[in-house]
Amino acid sequence: MTDFDFNVIWSSLPFLWQGLQLSLLLTFLSIIGGIVLGTLLALARLSGIAPLAIVAATYVNLIRSVPLILVIFWFYFLVPLALGRPIGGFYSALIAFVLFEAAYYSEIMRAGIQSVKRGQVHAGQSTGLSYWQIQRYVVLPQAFRNMVPILVTQGIILFQDTSLVFVVSLRDFMTASSIVARTEGRLVEMYLFAALVYFAICFSGSMLVRSLKSRMAT
Amino acid sequence: MNYNWNWGVLFEEQYLNWLISGFGWTISVALSAWCIAIVIGSLVGVGKTVPNKVIRGICATYVEIFRNVPLLVQMFIWYFAVPEMLPEDWGRWMKRDLPNPEFVTAVVALGLYTASRIAEQVRAGIETVPPGLSAAATAHGLSTAQTYRYVLLPISFRIIVPPLTSEFLTVFKNSSLALTIGLLELTAQSQQIAEYTFQGFEAFTAATVIYVCIALVATILMQVLEKYTRIPGYVGKEA
Numbered sequence: 001m002t003d004f005d006f007n008v009i010w011s012s013l014p015f016l017w018q019g020l021q022l023s024l025l026l027t028f029l030s031i032i033g034g035i036v037l038g039t040l041l042a043l044a045r046l047s048g049i050a051p052l053a054i055v056a057a058t059y060v061n062l063i064r065s066v067p068l069i070l071v072i073f074w075f076y077f078l079v080p081l082a083l084g085r086p087i088g089g090f091y092s093a094l095i096a097f098v099l100f101e102a103a104y105y106s107e108i109m110r111a112g113i114q115s116v117k118r119g120q121v122h123a124g125q126s127t128g129l130s131y132w133q134i135q136r137y138v139v140l141p142q143a144f145r146n147m148v149p150i151l152v153t154q155g156i157i158l159f160q161d162t163s164l165v166f167v168v169s170l171r172d173f174m175t176a177s178s179i180v181a182r183t184e185g186r187l188v189e190m191y192l193f194a195a196l197v198y199f200a201i202c203f204s205g206s207m208l209v210r211s212l213k214s215r216m217a218t
Numbered sequence: 219m220n221y222n223w224n225w226g227v228l229f230e231e232q233y234l235n236w237l238i239s240g241f242g243w244t245i246s247v248a249l250s251a252w253c254i255a256i257v258i259g260s261l262v263g264v265g266k267t268v269p270n271k272v273i274r275g276i277c278a279t280y281v282e283i284f285r286n287v288p289l290l291v292q293m294f295i296w297y298f299a300v301p302e303m304l305p306e307d308w309g310r311w312m313k314r315d316l317p318n319p320e321f322v323t324a325v326v327a328l329g330l331y332t333a334s335r336i337a338e339q340v341r342a343g344i345e346t347v348p349p350g351l352s353a354a355a356t357a358h359g360l361s362t363a364q365t366y367r368y369v370l371l372p373i374s375f376r377i378i379v380p381p382l383t384s385e386f387l388t389v390f391k392n393s394s395l396a397l398t399i400g401l402l403e404l405t406a407q408s409q410q411i412a413e414y415t416f417q418g419f420e421a422f423t424a425a426t427v428i429y430v431c432i433a434l435v436a437t438i439l440m441q442v443l444e445k446y447t448r449i450p451g452y453v454g455k456e457a
Contacts, residue, residue, distance in 0.1 A: 062426075062430065064387075064433075065387065065391075065429055065430050065432075065433030065434075066391065066425075066426050066429045066430070067390075067391040067392070067393075067394035067395075067405060067429065068391070068394075069394045069395065069397065069405050070394060070405045070408070070422065070425055070426065070429065073405065073408070073409050073412070073422060074422050074426075077412060077418040077419070077422065078418075078419075081221065081418075156286075160287075160288035160289070161288070163288040163290045163291065164290060164395075166290060166398065167397070167398065174288070174290060174291065178294070181298070187294075187298040187299055187302060188298075188299045188302045188303060191291060191294050191295050191298060191299045192295065192299060194291050195287045195291045195292070195295060198286065198287050198288055198291055199283065199286045199287050202285075202286035202287070203282060203286045206282075206285075206286065
């Protein structure tokens with residue numbers, strides 16, 4: 001390896017920062033959307049209403065057996081077709097991520113809901129709470145708390161997954177790095193730098209998971 | 219929503235061949251990467267549990283690095299950056315003389331990435347073996363290597379078959395990332411058909427159905443394996 005050029009990183013920082021902001025925003029919105037939709041799917045699967053449970057289970061298993069890139073392609077193609085007009089890459093990607101990640105979050109929430117003891121539900125019923133009140137005030141708060149480390153871990157995976165919007169040239173951190181790498185002809189520097197940034201963020205995230213786990217164990 | 223349905227396009231010879239060839243590449247990338255991942259993942263996973271601190275540190279570092287960098291970035295580093303970082307004639311060989319460079323790079327990148335995930339499963343499997351067993355092995359005068367060979371590994375590998383199933387499914391899905399370095403696997407081919415024919419619905423449906431079938435077959439295979447390797451007396455997964 002000859003000369004390692006740090007200047008190219010330094011001078012493109014503002015451009016890369018914009019990309020990173022898009023990655024973080026996409027991650028944040030997808031986590032929120034994914035958890036909400038995922039929780040609803042989990043409730044549907046555990047509702048005891050057979051058609052609802054079957055539909056939810058089919059959806060989750062279908063999404064979980066196809067690659068994310070294919071789902072992104074699907075929605076880039078479907079969303080403008082269904083709405084009759086283009087709505088921009090970001091929203092198509094966001095819809096794809098929410099619908100994709102919801103399947104994974106629903107499995108986590110299902111395990112979380114099942115980890116709440118049945119006695120809690122019975123106690124809620126005997127105090128006269130409705131189904132939704134029991135979910136809202138008794139089951140879901142405990143389910144979330146039990147699952148916090150896994151939810152954060154899934155958030156880290158989701159952040160890594162957002163790099164895949166590269167396939168539709170949405171300008172996230174990965175795409176921005178790759179644009180600089182190719183226009184400046186500095187592939188080694190840019191891709192190693194991208195790896196370092198992703199590593200720093202994800203490693204801090206997994207440290208957080210570790211401390212959450214040890215705090216919960218006590 | 220106006221859309222001209224034409225399922226026949228999938229059976230025109232050219233596009234059918236694209237799908238078949240894409241399917242072939244997906245399977246070959248995933249299975250080759252899986253072989254690398256099992257071998258390296260087992261070594262690293264075992265390495266994380268041995269008494270030697272240096273080996274443990276190296277293996278833990280491996281897992282942290284490969285797990286915390288997105289697979290796409292790793293793919294690009296192997297494909298674009300590594301040939302530049304090697305000594306000149308090696309780099310030239312990788313760029314010019316390596317046969318099927320996209321395929322080889324995708325397999326290496328996917329294999330080493332999946333290895334870090336398998337290593338965690340292997341480590342967890344070894345740690346679930348009750349400590350009494352390795353104490354008993356030591357009391358019998360078995361060396362560390364013998365303890366692993368005859369006691370810890372046979373048990374832990376049978377315990378981790380169910381979690382490995384989901385890794386096995388993931389490797390097929392992750393093989394789609396090979397399209398970013400130009401390998402025309404299943405997802406890339408369906409995208410290409412969509413672009414050539416404007417029949418996106420049909421093309422993506424075909425790819426989706428094929429992926430679902432791959433997942434079904436892989437799940438069935440792993441369930442058979444699980445049945446043969448289940449340890450009598452141990453509780454199966456969520457029995």
